[in-house]
Every structure is written in C-alpha cells, then in structure tokens.
Amino acid sequence: MSAPARYLEHVERLADAIASGELASGTRLPPQRDYADAHGLATSTVTRIYTELARRGLAVGEVGRGTFVRSPTVGAAAAFAQWAPAPGTLGGVDLAFNYPVLPEQTEALRQALREMASGGDLSALLVHSPHDGPPADRRTAAQWLSRRDSVAVSPDSLVVCAGGQHALDVLQLALCRAGEPVAVEALTYPGWKALAAMRDVPLAAVSMTADGLDPVALDKLCRHHAGRLRVVYTMPTLHNPLGGVMPLAQRRAVVEVARRHDLMIVEDSAYGFLVADAPPPLRLLAPERTFEVCSLSKPGAPGLRIAYLIAPPALLPRVHAAMRASVWSAAPLMAQLASxxxxxxTMDRWITRKRALAAQRQAIAMQCLSGLNSTGYPGAFHRLVPMPASMPALRCDDIVAALQARGVAVTPVDAFAAPGQTAPSAIRVALGSPGSDDTLRAALTQVADVVKAAGRH
Incomplete structure (x- = not known):
C-alpha cells in the first residue's frame, strides 16, 4: 500500500472511532513515536495523521501534553467557526457568529431594489464586468474609503470582491505558494486558516502583545526562515477574537520589520469600522507592500457579499489574475447596491447605529457575565469568557457541548489558534447576531450558568 493510502487509512479509522464514541472526547491519543512503532509507520506520517485529525476538528494538540480527541460536534464548530453555520444553531441562539443586521435594513433593501428596477441601465447588470469591478463602483468605494482615512484612495488601486472571504482567497491565490510559510498572529481568523490548509500553505505563528502582533517576534521569525517568509496576515484594528487595537508605535514597528525583510502585509479590517478613532491602517504606513481588505459584511450585511481590496499598484496585475481565475468579477448587481x-x-448611518449597538451589547454582556473575568473591547461585537481555573484544559469542549444542548452556539477560542499554538482555555461569545437584547440576555445567562456550574465541580 502506498504511503498516502496508509496515511488516509489511519485517518479514516481514527475518525470512525471518534464518531462512534469508541474514542471518547478528551481521550489522549498515543504519543506519535508510540503510534508509529505500533503500526510500522514513520513518525512524520503519524504527525501528518494527527494534523489531519486536528484540521477536521476531531483532535486538538496541546504543547507539552499531547493530542486529545474532541467531540465531533464541538470540533466542527471549532474547525469552521466564523465562516460557516455552526451545528445546532437552527432554532437556537447564535453566539458563534457576528452578523449584526439592523431592523431597518430590510426595508432599505426593498426600497433600493425598487429604485434600481425603475431606473438606470439594467442590461449592464446582466453582463460581465471588469475583473476589478465596474469603474463607477470603484470610484464610489474609493471616495468612501478616502473619507474614512482622510487620505485619497485611488479607484485604480481598488478591486471589488465577492465578500471578505473571497478577497482573502484572492490574496492567497495571488501571493502565497504551497510549502512556503505565511506569518500569522498566534490567534488568527479561522477563514484564513481554512484557505491555507486547502492550499498546503503552512502558517507560522507570531506571538502577540496585549495589543496585537509582536514586531520583535515577527522579526525573529523572519530571521529563522531566512528569506522564505514573504507574507504576514494580521488584524491590527479590533483583533478577532482578542479585541485589541494596535497602537501607532507598534504599527510603525511592524512596518519597519516588513520592510527590513521584504514582507507583504495582508491587513484584515473586518471589524475596523467599529473603532471611531483607530490609528491609521498599515496600508497608509506602508502603501507599497500592504493589501487591505474592507468587507461590508459587518457594517452592511453578510448577504451583500461585497468587499473592497486595496492593493499596491505594482502588485495589482497578480490580484487581477487571481480574480480572473477565481470568480472573474463580483456580481454587478450587488456592487451597484453597495455603491x-x-x-x-446609508452605510455611514448603519455604522453609527452598529457602533452604538455594539457598546450597548457589551454592557449587557458585562452584566450577564459578571464574576467570570470576561474580557473584550468596549465597542466590539464579541467577548471572551475564560474557563474556571479549576477545570481541566479540555473541558472547554464540554462547556461548548453543554451550551449547544441548551440551544446556544459559542466558539471555543482554539478555533482561532495558529498551528502549534495552545489557545487560552476560553470561549468567544458573539453579540451581534441575536435579534433582540432580551434574546441576547437570556443566552448569556445560560452561558454564565453553565460556566459557573462547571467551576463548582
């Protein structure tokens, strides 16, 4: 039997044992060397087996302790958190995803569609648009972003993408190569992790300060990889899940390291709209090497599926080629609606409302989670709840499963952990999706009850 076949055979055998309950959640898998000796495999093959189980959400590795089985249901939530529906949320309360939609947005959509149908050139919406998006939509987006940053953004540097996840996909296609490492924060966006796993792009973790990516650690990582590290992905403005906002001095230090080692920077600004007085984006500090992704899923609505990718002019041809290879162009109808x-x-009014809503829901969360040492940015749509210190590390999965049984979906923080990193034993509660404050309050009360009960056992 070939090596790939043997590797997959062991993966499927272990996956079946986990699904059937033969290997229960929390079971420690044999040390890799022991498993290799028992089955006549190379240790590197066992590493690959355990890595694939972790990628599927069926196992979790802890530095210094080993690899442990996790519940398939909880593992699925961890593996796909933030970019696919969580198991068990239908009919329940979704505290796993942040898709804040205001009540007035439905009527705004209805009115906009009426106006679009009654005027303008509808035939233009039925044909292909340029790869970077219709010129009029790029001009409108550039004007809006220029007001946001108080610095002119050229429409020629902007690409209209089919949502933030698509923009990240385009950037990986344009910038990353299989086998070449990409630097990420120790806790990073699961959607970026999933794209990298599909493309066999290894992720190299950079430790973090309280405010975000540590420039000293990034410099050390670049020296370790000796020229093979070419891209760093970061969330400097309202980090997900930690909620930090990187100060200006730290941003400048990150840019200095990037220039010293000729790194390209991918700046994900998904939650940046919630910070009214944020420092300038990295793109403004290093325009020659920074790609910024500005999604409208959070300030607008997830169904809009529009994001703006701002790229260095010299590197636009690679982005355009990636657009052509992936989706050709974003849907003209949605691009025009966004414009x-x-x-x-309208978008600015929604942003004002959502900033107020986020602050209001943070206050509710702090009240409901009182005594649990939860943390979060005062204007964010998410908050972290640490597990009681008396609980074994793996019992975080039990908390997630217990809440799922009560109809409340949350995200274990290890969903955000970069490969080889041990995440804090905590859950992330998203505050943006519940339709009312009362629904949110009831769900957070369930979270508090389950976590406090676990701490007493």
Whole structure:
C-alpha cells in the first residue's frame, strides 16, 4: 500500500472511532513515536495523521501534553467557526457568529431594489464586468474609503470582491505558494486558516502583545526562515477574537520589520469600522507592500457579499489574475447596491447605529457575565469568557457541548489558534447576531450558568 493510502487509512479509522464514541472526547491519543512503532509507520506520517485529525476538528494538540480527541460536534464548530453555520444553531441562539443586521435594513433593501428596477441601465447588470469591478463602483468605494482615512484612495488601486472571504482567497491565490510559510498572529481568523490548509500553505505563528502582533517576534521569525517568509496576515484594528487595537508605535514597528525583510502585509479590517478613532491602517504606513481588505459584511450585511481590496499598484496585475481565475468579477448587481448605500450616506448611518449597538451589547454582556473575568473591547461585537481555573484544559469542549444542548452556539477560542499554538482555555461569545437584547440576555445567562456550574465541580 502506498504511503498516502496508509496515511488516509489511519485517518479514516481514527475518525470512525471518534464518531462512534469508541474514542471518547478528551481521550489522549498515543504519543506519535508510540503510534508509529505500533503500526510500522514513520513518525512524520503519524504527525501528518494527527494534523489531519486536528484540521477536521476531531483532535486538538496541546504543547507539552499531547493530542486529545474532541467531540465531533464541538470540533466542527471549532474547525469552521466564523465562516460557516455552526451545528445546532437552527432554532437556537447564535453566539458563534457576528452578523449584526439592523431592523431597518430590510426595508432599505426593498426600497433600493425598487429604485434600481425603475431606473438606470439594467442590461449592464446582466453582463460581465471588469475583473476589478465596474469603474463607477470603484470610484464610489474609493471616495468612501478616502473619507474614512482622510487620505485619497485611488479607484485604480481598488478591486471589488465577492465578500471578505473571497478577497482573502484572492490574496492567497495571488501571493502565497504551497510549502512556503505565511506569518500569522498566534490567534488568527479561522477563514484564513481554512484557505491555507486547502492550499498546503503552512502558517507560522507570531506571538502577540496585549495589543496585537509582536514586531520583535515577527522579526525573529523572519530571521529563522531566512528569506522564505514573504507574507504576514494580521488584524491590527479590533483583533478577532482578542479585541485589541494596535497602537501607532507598534504599527510603525511592524512596518519597519516588513520592510527590513521584504514582507507583504495582508491587513484584515473586518471589524475596523467599529473603532471611531483607530490609528491609521498599515496600508497608509506602508502603501507599497500592504493589501487591505474592507468587507461590508459587518457594517452592511453578510448577504451583500461585497468587499473592497486595496492593493499596491505594482502588485495589482497578480490580484487581477487571481480574480480572473477565481470568480472573474463580483456580481454587478450587488456592487451597484453597495455603491448606492455608500454614496447616499446609508452605510455611514448603519455604522453609527452598529457602533452604538455594539457598546450597548457589551454592557449587557458585562452584566450577564459578571464574576467570570470576561474580557473584550468596549465597542466590539464579541467577548471572551475564560474557563474556571479549576477545570481541566479540555473541558472547554464540554462547556461548548453543554451550551449547544441548551440551544446556544459559542466558539471555543482554539478555533482561532495558529498551528502549534495552545489557545487560552476560553470561549468567544458573539453579540451581534441575536435579534433582540432580551434574546441576547437570556443566552448569556445560560452561558454564565453553565460556566459557573462547571467551576463548582
């Protein structure tokens, strides 16, 4: 039997044992060398087996302790958190995802569609648009982003993508190569991790300060990889899940390291709209090497599926080629709808409302989670809840499963852990999706009850 076949045979055998309950959640898998000796495998093959189980959400590795089985249901939530529906949320309360939609947005959509149908050139929406998006939509987006940053953004540097995840996909296609490492924060976006896993792009973790990516650690990592590290992905403005906002001095230090080692920077600004007084984006500090992704899923609505990717002019041809290879161009109808809301002030009004809503829901969360040492940015749509110190590390999975049984979906923080990193034993509660404050309050009360009960046992 070939090596790939043997590797997959062991993966499937272990996956079946986990699914059937033969290997229960929390079971410690044999040390890799022991497993290799018992089955006549190379240790590197066992590493690959355990890594694939972790990628599927069926196992979790802890530095110094080993690899442990996790519940398939909880593992699925961890593996796909933030970019696919969580198991068990239908009919329950979703505290796993942040898709804040305001009540007035439905009527705004209805009105916008009426106006679009009654005027303009609808035939233009039925044909392919340029790879970087219709020129009028790029101009509108550039004007809106220029107001945001108080610095002019050229429409020629902007690409209209089919949502933030698509923009990240385009950037990995344009910038990353299989086998070449990409630097990420120790806790990073699961959607970026999933794309990298599909492309066999290894992720190299950079330790973090309280405010985000540590430039000293990034410099050390670059020296370790001696020229093979070419890209760093980061969330400097309202980090997900930690909620930090990187100060200006730290941003400048990150840029200095990037220039010293000729790194390209991918700046994910998914939650940046919630910070009214944020320092300038990394793109403004290093425009020659920074790609910024500005999604409208959170400030607008997830169904809009529009994001703006701002790229260095010299590197735009690679981005355009990746667009052509992936989706050709974003849907002209959605791009035009987004432009309408950007130009008439609707998006700005929603952002003002959502900032107020986030602050209001943080206050509710702090009240409901009192005594649990939860942490979060005052204007964010998510908060971290640490597990009681008396609990074994793996019991975080039990908390997630217990809440799922009560109809409340949350995200274990290890969903965000970069490969080889041990995440804090905590859960992330998302505050943006419940339709009312009362629904949120009831769900957070369930979270508090389950976590406190676990701490008493």
């Amino acid at each position: 309408r809301w950007l130009s008439d002030g």
